[in-house]
Amino acid sequence: MNELSPANRTELDLRLAALPLDVAPPRDLWPGIAASIAAAGVRPATARWRRPLALAAGVAITAIAAALGWQAGRQSVTPLAATPVAGTATDRLVQASFAMPEGHEYRATRIALERSYRERLELLAPATRGRIEEDLAAIRQANADIRSALAADPQSAVLNRLLESTWQQEFDLYATVTRNTDPAVPRTRT
Amino acid sequence: MQAVAQVVDFSDGSSREHADEGTTVRAAVRGDRRAFETLYRRHVGRVHGLCLRLTGHRETAEDCVQDTFVNAWRALPAFESRSSFPTWLHRIAVNTVLAGRRGLAQKLETTVDTDLGDLDRRAAEDTPALDVEAAIASLPEGARHVLVLVGLYGFSHDEAARHLGVAVGTSKAHLHRARQLLAARLDLALEAS
Numbered sequence: 504m505n506e507l508s509p510a511n512r513t514e515l516d517l518r519l520a521a522l523p524l525d526v527a528p529p530r531d532l533w534p535g536i537a538a539s540i541a542a543a544g545v546r547p548a549t550a551r552w553r554r555p556l557a558l559a560a561g562v563a564i565t566a567i568a569a570a571l572g573w574q575a576g577r578q579s580v581t582p583l584a585a586t587p588v589a590g591t592a593t594d595r596l597v598q599a600s601f602a603m604p605e606g607h608e609y610r611a612t613r614i615a616l617e618r619s620y621r622e623r624l625e626l627l628a629p630a631t632r633g634r635i636e637e638d639l640a641a642i643r644q645a646n647a648d649i650r651s652a653l654a655a656d657p658q659s660a661v662l663n664r665l666l667e668s669t670w671q672q673e674f675d676l677y678a679t680v681t682r683n684t685d686p687a688v689p690r691t692r693t
Numbered sequence: 694m695q696a697v698a699q700v701v702d703f704s705d706g707s708s709r710e711h712a713d714e715g716t717t718v719r720a721a722v723r724g725d726r727r728a729f730e731t732l733y734r735r736h737v738g739r740v741h742g743l744c745l746r747l748t749g750h751r752e753t754a755e756d757c758v759q760d761t762f763v764n765a766w767r768a769l770p771a772f773e774s775r776s777s778f779p780t781w782l783h784r785i786a787v788n789t790v791l792a793g794r795r796g797l798a799q800k801l802e803t804t805v806d807t808d809l810g811d812l813d814r815r816a817a818e819d820t821p822a823l824d825v826e827a828a829i830a831s832l833p834e835g836a837r838h839v840l841v842l843v844g845l846y847g848f849s850h851d852e853a854a855r856h857l858g859v860a861v862g863t864s865k866a867h868l869h870r871a872r873q874l875l876a877a878r879l880d881l882a883l884e885a886s
């Protein structure tokens with residue numbers, strides 16, 4: 504195999520280093536850019552990958568509220584907003600493990616929570632169950648979209664935070680459904 | 694090279710330039726088009742250089758520059774002020790070039806001879822560095838992309854591999870091949886190892 508001699512390697516490096524990194528375009532391209540921006544109208548307030556997440560969050564609130572409303576009517580369940588978050592072992596584990604989603608503790612917590620969620624979901628009416636499942640799908644889609652965006656920009660702090668927030672939303676959904684369908688927990692009508 | 698003189702290199706550690714850049718970027722994030730035009734004037738040379746060398750085609754490079762700044766404008770709300778704006782912009786430029794390369798492949802195939810001829814003419818009447826430009830433009834696409842990203846514009850192999858959708862090892866192999874080909878085309882002798 505042929506290789507560059509040290510002298511020629513240095514010569515090649517010098518020639519590459521001598522290239523200017525900035526090369527002015529032969530004409531001013533700003534008018535075309537300005538026209539495109541104007542034609543596109545006002546810039547979206549949020550980037551494309553944020554929309555699914557916002558949607559997921561909105562749907563999550565709606566679905567959980569609907570589930571709790573259903574429960575309130577049938578089982579005298581207190582709505583979520585009026586339910587203090589219990590400092591249970593599960594809650595603490597969720598919070599503690601959240602920062603390490605690839606870790607064993609996260610996976611174990613997620614499996615346990617999802618199993619409990621699935622069992623409790625069966626207690627809900629089909630319509631309510633469907634809405635919550637749609638919500639979970641939206642959160643997971645948001646997670647996939649953000650992962651996709653991170654592939655192109657892995658250092659993005661905002662994307663990483665948003666990715667974390669999807670895990671948190673998924674956990675919150677599991678925990679909320681589980682907590683508020685627990686027959687052992689006494690409920691009071693507000 | 695008028696625009697080159699307008700470009701401010703923010704890697705030189707000037708805190709005042711950093712502050713100016715930050716102020717301008719924040720204004721653009723708020724939707725100030727004049728601020729965004731300032732950013733365009735400041736960075737278009739680097740973005741165009743990147744697009745031109747990645748595509749090896751002048752008209753395509755101009756399209757990529759325009760698309761890069763339009764995409765950047767749309768994506769500005771997601772920009773993190775703690776990040777480097779030029780680095781963020783260059784990533785958008787690379788993504789824009791690579792997103793369009795499939796559709797442009799045929800066009801590039803049919804025009805590469807013309808562009809190389811153009812570069813050769815510029816080499817004859819301008820600086821010696823254009824010999825290197827012509828040699829870079831003549832490299833196979835994969836080798837050229839890695840050489841431009843890693844060898845010229847300071848991307849890491851990890852970043853280049855992610856952009857190009859190849860393994861890090863493949864990126865390194867492309868760079869090695871690019872340097873070998875470049876040396877041969879610049880009449881820098883190779884020796885048996």
